Structures are given as structure tokens and as C-alpha cells.
Amino acid sequence: MSALIGHKLGPYHILEMIGRGGMAAIYKAYQPSTDRLVAVKVLLDSRTDDPQVVRRFEHEAHVIAGLEHRNIVPVYDFGREGELLYLAMRYMRAGTVSDLLRRGPLTPADAACILNDVAAALDYAHQRDVIHRDIKPNNILVDAQGHSHLTDFGLAKVLNDSLDLTRSGASIGTPAYMAPEQVADEPISARTDIYALGVMLYEMITGVLPFSAESPMATAIMHLQHTLRPAREINPMIPIEVDAVIRRAMEKRPEKRFPTAGAMAQALAQAAGGASHPTAITGEGVHRSELATLVPFSMEGRTLYLTELAREVAETKGPEEVTPEVRRALQRQQQEGRRKRLLAFAPWAAVGLLVVTLTATLAAFVRGSADSRASAAATATAIQALILQLSDAQTAMAGNVPGAQGTLAHLQTQIASVSSPQAGVSVTPITSAVNMRTSIATAQAGPTQTSIATVSTARTSTSQTATIPPAPTSQPPEPATLPPVVNTLITDPPGIIPTLGGLLP
Structure with missing residues (x-):
């Protein structure tokens, strides 16, 4: 954990x-x-x-x-x-009763003070039909002022209505405080808690448990079958009245115990009224574990009253307030948590970055391929237009069509520009293919065949109108007026030029 x-x-x-x-x-x-x-x-x-x-x-x-x-x-x-x-x-900045008992047994008066607070809490819970089921020194906190507080209500019931005492590693503490009816798996009541309160009182004023064995199961059976050893046999200075309170609280049969925890606390307060502090005892007839717990107060040179002892123990615990040390510890934990999360995330981030990079590379490759295909299609269209215009220009030259020589010169300029690897193709249609062919037909047929040539041209393209060139004059022919240049980029001009070589004069 x-x-x-x-x-x-x-x-x-x-x-x-x-x-x-x-x-x-x-x-x-x-x-x-x-x-x-x-x-x-x-x-x-x-x-x-x-x-x-x-x-x-x-x-x-x-x-x-x-x-x-x-x-x-x-x-x-x-x-x-x-x-x-x-x-x-x-x-709470408080120790437990177990912490107090590590310093030695308590006086009957101090034990009565603790038991009075615990009994008040139990009576309140019992009136609401809540049974604690696990009364023991570890479940009672004592603050610096000596006030006791009960904790861990109902946890034994949450885990198991009857604890598995045969399980290896089971808690020895819980069987040590269990009432006989709990061990026998019989119905429990408020007096089950009173029995455990009697066991704890026995331990507080003697420093030892009333029943103890090698295993949890053996300890539990002792509660069920063995007779209680009087507390006065361990410490003869314990008043007879206090011993009587313990014996009644730890009766085997629930109906013989105190009816309420408050009644037991009141009886103990009366019995402990003139009780003295625990005194040193000899080791004769006493188990060695008991000798380890029974530290005579006179040997320590002082009397451990409950308030003094509680304050000493509480000061060994951390403060109840959120101190600067706690905040610094929280900051360190948060920084460490961020570092661990970053280390855990780093491999996934690297994988994600790699995937994004590969995806972007693939997308760029696909996009570049699409652009290349579009450029190639545009280049093919431009080449077709050049070839068509070259053919028409050569035919026009053969038929002495006015302006054909200028057209051919312009086409040669365009082809020269194509020869440069850094240049694109600039296709300038001197006239449309239809008009060029119309001029050629007119020159060959003469004026009388104009209408026939026009009809032939109309069948070639219904979207164009035949243009009859003007009659020759004595002045030299002027180059035809050029329409706006249509630029089409060719990505690989040198691969196209060889196919145009045979078309040039």
C-alpha cells in the first residue's frame, strides 16, 4: 500500500x-x-x-x-x-491508546477518563442501533488535551461479519478483543462492545492482554472457554472494585454484563476514586512479556498523568494545519507526477509525430503527382496547337498566303523559347486553324471558288467564320495582327523538341 x-x-x-x-x-x-x-x-x-x-x-x-x-x-x-x-x-494530531500504553500502563483514574469518553460515544451509537464490533486501543485517538475519540465504526462488518481467524496473517489484535458470541458466530448486541471495553480496560491498567496465544484462532477460543485471570494477580495494587468492574464487563454471557457503556464508566469512576498509580512488581510468577510492559513509574522519577502523556505523544505527530512543509511536499509530488506522465507519454508522442510526418510526406507526394499529371496534360495540348499551327503555316507558305511568312517566323521564336529548359511554352495562335485553312483554300481556288472553300471551311468548324484575305497590293504584305498570347507551361521541353524537328522548314 x-x-x-x-x-x-x-x-x-x-x-x-x-x-x-x-x-x-x-x-x-x-x-x-x-x-x-x-x-x-x-x-x-x-x-x-x-x-x-x-x-x-x-x-x-x-x-x-x-x-x-x-x-x-x-x-x-x-x-x-x-x-x-x-x-x-x-x-487529528493525536496518538492512540496503543501509543500511550507503549510508555507503560495507566492509572485507574486515567483509564477511567479514557473509558468515560469512549462510553459516551458508544451509548450515542448504540441508541442508533450502530454496533462498533472492533473496540481496541488502536481505534481510540487521544488528543493533546487528553480527550478520547472513537473511530472505525462498522469496518469489521464491512469486511466480514465473522473474521477468518484461520487465515495466515490475520490480525491478532481483533481476536484479542472479541466477545465469546462473536467467536461462536452468534447474534451480537451493544453488550458485545462492552465486553471489548472490559478487555481494553484490563490492558490499560495492567499493560497486558487478558488472553493471548500463539495464533488468532487459539486466542479467540480462550475468550470462549478460559476463565479470566484477575487483574490483581498481575498488579496487586489495583483496587478490588476496579477488578470487579473488569470481571463484570467480561462475563461470558452477555446478559450478565453492564447494560450500557455509560453504566460501566460510572462504576469504574466510583471504583477508581482513591486508586493509586501502578507500582513496580517482581518478576516471580509473571510472564516475561508482562515484565517488558510493566515499567514502574517510581523508577522513571515522575508520574505520567493522562494530559502530560497525551501531549507528549501528540507532539510526535504532524500538525493538523497545512504547513509550508506540506505545501512544498505537494509541489514536489506534483512535479514528480508531471515528470512521470511526460516520460510515459513521450514514446506515444514520438510514434504520433512519426505517423504525422509519414502522412504529410505521402500527401505531398500524391499532390506532386497530381500537379505533374495536370502539367503534362497542358503540355500535350500546347504541343498539339504548335504542330497544327506549324502545319498550317507551311501550307500557307506553299500557297503564298500573305502573312504566312510572319506567322512561321513567330512560331520559330516560340519553338526557340521551348528549347530552353527553364522556359515554358508560349503558344500564340497567329490565326485559328480554321482561318488559316480558309486563306489557303482561297489562294488555291481563286475568286470563283471562294464560296466552295467557305462551305468546306464551314463543315470543318461551325463555330468560326471564314475570313477572305484582302486583294494583293503593290505594297509588301504586313504580318498578321497577333491575338493575345496563351501561355501554357511545359515541364519538360527538351523531351518535346525532337518531335518538332521534322516539321520545321
Whole structure:
């Protein structure tokens, strides 16, 4: 689950892992929409591929989000991201009761203070038919002022109504606080939470669990079958009245327990009224794990009151406010995220650029081919016009048609320009082919045959009118007036010139 650090889960930027239990991992995260820090609890082994598990999670999350009590950690949001189910809760600069117990057992008075806050939260939830199912020190936060807050309502039910105690790696903590009816898979009630509260009280004032075995299954069976070892056997300085509260809370049969958590808290407060701090004990007859936990307060030279201890533990946690350090961490994460996205996108961008380049090259090639075909067609048309005019000019020269010599000279100029590779073809029709042929026919037939030549020319082209040249005069003939030049580009003139050589005089 450490892979989530530095990434987003839903709308939350995961900053660091701050806790992990048998059912969930807890992260400190940043919520941009509200500019605040939150605690995101991600369920482990949530089996999101099971629709029943997802529906159960959504139902329980709705119920938990509706709990509003000063001693209950508020739930802001819940959701699903891929295969992960998560809850977003208030982030508190606080330690857990487990953190406090690492410094040693608590006095009955301090334990009564914690239990009073937790009992108030449980009575509020029980009145709304919400059973916690997983009361334990890890699920109770203690802020710097020594106030306790209950968290993780209903998560045990979300994952499984009865935990798989035979599974390798199953949480040892949860079976250690389970009531006999939970182990036997019998109906549970509010008094199931009261049993777990009695187990936690036992641990807070002795520093050890009432039942512990090699495996989760063996521990759970001890709750079901074994007799409770009195707390006074571990610490004789515990008042008899406090021990009696523990024994009643941990009765095997639910109906013999306290009716409410508040009733248990009131009984403990009365029993712990004149209780002293836990005292040092000898190691005779005590398990070595117990010796490791029972640190005599007198040896430390001071008394650890709840407020002092809670403040010490809270100061080891990160602040609740969004500090400049947090913002710098967010900036680094965002920069790293952009870098990773760029690296992931780069190969695809290169492939895309290559595809675009190849497409553009192919389009240019196709467009160039089309232009070449159009140019070749225009060149062929121009050559046909030149050949036709050359033929007509030669015929006119043979028939002594006035102006034919000028026409032929102009055509030769055009052919000379074609001979240059850098030049295009400039085709200047001296007269239309029809008019040239009309002049030739007139010169050969004489005046009496003019009408016949005209009729013949009309059959050649109905769109042109025959033009009879003027009668010869003594003055030298003038070149015919040239119509506007029609320019047609020839892309490869040298390849055409050889075909015109035989047509020139």
C-alpha cells in the first residue's frame, strides 16, 4: 500500500502512511477543495470484485457518516478507486491508546477518563442501533488535551461479519478483543462492545492482554472457554472494585454484563476514586512479556498523568494545519507526477509525430503527382496547337498566303523559347486553324471558288467564320495582327523538341 504515497486517491493527495492495522491502512492526505488535511483509511482485502462487499461498505459508510458526536471522529467522505475502498476522516494530531500504553500502563483514574469518553460515544451509537464490533486501543485517538475519540465504526462488518481467524496473517489484535458470541458466530448486541471495553480496560491498567496465544484462532477460543485471570494477580495494587468492574464487563454471557457503556464508566469512576498509580512488581510468577510492559513509574522519577502523556505523544505527530512543509511536499509530488506522465507519454508522442510526418510526406507526394499529371496534360495540348499551327503555316507558305511568312517566323521564336529548359511554352495562335485553312483554300481556288472553300471551311468548324484575305497590293504584305498570347507551361521541353524537328522548314 506504500505505492499510494505521492499519488491521488479520488480527490485526495496521499502524503504519508500514519498507521496500519489488520483491516485498513491509514494515510495523511491533502484535500484541495477545502485546503485541509484529512486521514484516509484504505480497507485491506476488501474484495471489491464482490458486489455484496461493496454494497455493505456503502451502507456502513452512510451510517458512519451520519454519526455526529464530540467523541467520534467524523467521516467526511467515502468512495471507491479501482480496487480500493476508502474513508476520508478528520485528521487529528493525536496518538492512540496503543501509543500511550507503549510508555507503560495507566492509572485507574486515567483509564477511567479514557473509558468515560469512549462510553459516551458508544451509548450515542448504540441508541442508533450502530454496533462498533472492533473496540481496541488502536481505534481510540487521544488528543493533546487528553480527550478520547472513537473511530472505525462498522469496518469489521464491512469486511466480514465473522473474521477468518484461520487465515495466515490475520490480525491478532481483533481476536484479542472479541466477545465469546462473536467467536461462536452468534447474534451480537451493544453488550458485545462492552465486553471489548472490559478487555481494553484490563490492558490499560495492567499493560497486558487478558488472553493471548500463539495464533488468532487459539486466542479467540480462550475468550470462549478460559476463565479470566484477575487483574490483581498481575498488579496487586489495583483496587478490588476496579477488578470487579473488569470481571463484570467480561462475563461470558452477555446478559450478565453492564447494560450500557455509560453504566460501566460510572462504576469504574466510583471504583477508581482513591486508586493509586501502578507500582513496580517482581518478576516471580509473571510472564516475561508482562515484565517488558510493566515499567514502574517510581523508577522513571515522575508520574505520567493522562494530559502530560497525551501531549507528549501528540507532539510526535504532524500538525493538523497545512504547513509550508506540506505545501512544498505537494509541489514536489506534483512535479514528480508531471515528470512521470511526460516520460510515459513521450514514446506515444514520438510514434504520433512519426505517423504525422509519414502522412504529410505521402500527401505531398500524391499532390506532386497530381500537379505533374495536370502539367503534362497542358503540355500535350500546347504541343498539339504548335504542330497544327506549324502545319498550317507551311501550307500557307506553299500557297503564298500573305502573312504566312510572319506567322512561321513567330512560331520559330516560340519553338526557340521551348528549347530552353527553364522556359515554358508560349503558344500564340497567329490565326485559328480554321482561318488559316480558309486563306489557303482561297489562294488555291481563286475568286470563283471562294464560296466552295467557305462551305468546306464551314463543315470543318461551325463555330468560326471564314475570313477572305484582302486583294494583293503593290505594297509588301504586313504580318498578321497577333491575338493575345496563351501561355501554357511545359515541364519538360527538351523531351518535346525532337518531335518538332521534322516539321520545321
